[in-house]
Amino acid sequence: MTHADPFAIRELLGPDAAPGRRALTGEHGVVLPPFTDHHVHLHLIDEHGLAPHGIASAVDLGGDPVELARRPREGFPRLSxxxxxxxxxxxxxxxxxxxPAAIAREVTDAQTAPGVxxxxxxxxxxxxxxxxxxxxVALNAAAGPVLDHEALAAIVSCAxxxxxxxxxxxxxDGMLRLALDTGVDALAHTPFTQRVGLRLMARAAASQAWISTLDIHGSDPEAAANAVANLAAFREAGGRILYGTDLGNGDRPAGVQVGELAALVRAGLGGPEVIAALADPWPxxxxAHGVATFVPGEAPAALEDVPAWLGGATVVPEEEVVRDEH
Structure with a gap:
């Protein structure tokens, strides 16, 4: 495959992939939609490395709400x-x-009325x-008390x-079922403490999105195997998969995580599915408006080479890329 073969590139990476070049430098490569990391913790990472290394948008899933509200709205990464x-x-x-204490709120009353x-x-x-x-919401029965059905249902209703x-x-144990029974829309991690049964998996695939975070289990082979198997089954059941890394958990540089992408491939995702998980704008x-993902050089010929190749991605202004559609 060469950078001038749009049909092969789309077959490997999906309909939104196109060969192209950077107008200012003339560098050839592949143009893709902007990528999102759907699970980060900005207070634990250097966010300035995200955009230069392929991440246009990020979703912070646990931080100080006051500090987050004070952030500038412009620039990259675009933040939810x-x-x-x-x-x-x-x-x-x-x-x-x-x-830090500022990133958690303890729910002591299931009241939905304001000001309680x-x-x-x-x-x-x-x-x-x-x-x-x-x-x-935190439903971690392995680490202490969890919200009961009434409190969790109240949170979901208010949200x-x-x-x-x-x-x-x-x-x-029991936490996925509790989340499903109360209408939780997404999981911050692919379940990893045990294999999910067929009935729960079918319910989850019909109603939830799962953020992958497969690569955080490097020191726990059982958890890693459970997570990959569960995500594979979730995919087979038609579930919506979101690329996410829990960046800040462990010592990893900001940007596209090759290990996470390789784990997605091990879970059975094809190239277009990997790009879809990266490009999904959830929530x-x-x-992100006005930018694209650019990966320099020729696209790989085989799926197993896609993760390492995507590790070279960067975020560029949309007006800086010229797509070759021929």
Missing amino acids: YAGAFLTAPGGYPVGRPWA PGGAGTWVDEQAGCGASVIK HERGLPVVAHVEG GADP
Whole structure:
């Protein structure tokens, strides 16, 4: 395959891929839609490395809502965020060394009315008022107390009334079922503590998006195997897969993560599916405006070479790329 073969490039990478060049430098490569990392923690990373290394947009899934609200709206990465984790009293991530107090809110009352101290509605209102695009809840039964059905259902109801989806950190026995029973819209991680049964998998694929985060399990082979198997089954069931890395968890440079992409391929995703997971604008409806992803050099000939090749991606202004459609 060469950079001048648009048909082969589209077959490998999907309909939005095109050979092209950078107008200013003349460098040839492949033009793709802007990429999003759907799970990062900005307070733990150097975000300035994201755009130069292929990430146009990021979704912060656990940070100080006040600080996030104060961020400039222009520039890259374009940011969506959840604000603080909503969790049970004493629940994850309260007390974790990486989690300052400002990034968690303990739900002590299932009331949906505004202004109730510790209320579900109060904390959802706070995140929404700070500009959140999604509400994050912690359901980590492996690390302490979790929200009960009533409190979680109240959070989901309040979020949906405000047009906001709910994403959950699900870990431990019964947590996926609890998330499904209360209408949680997305999972912050592919389930990794156990294999998901067929009935739950079918329910999840019909109603949820899953953020991949497969590559965070490098030191736990069982969790890694569970996550890849679960995502493969979720894909087979027709589920919506979002590329996400939990960047800030571990020592990794900002940008496209080759290990995460390789894990997606191991889970059975083809090239177009990998690009779709990267380019999905969730939790919004529209991708980052005015930019494209550019990968220099010839596109690879085989799927197994796509992850390493995408590691060379960068974000460029849309007007700087010239697509070769012939």
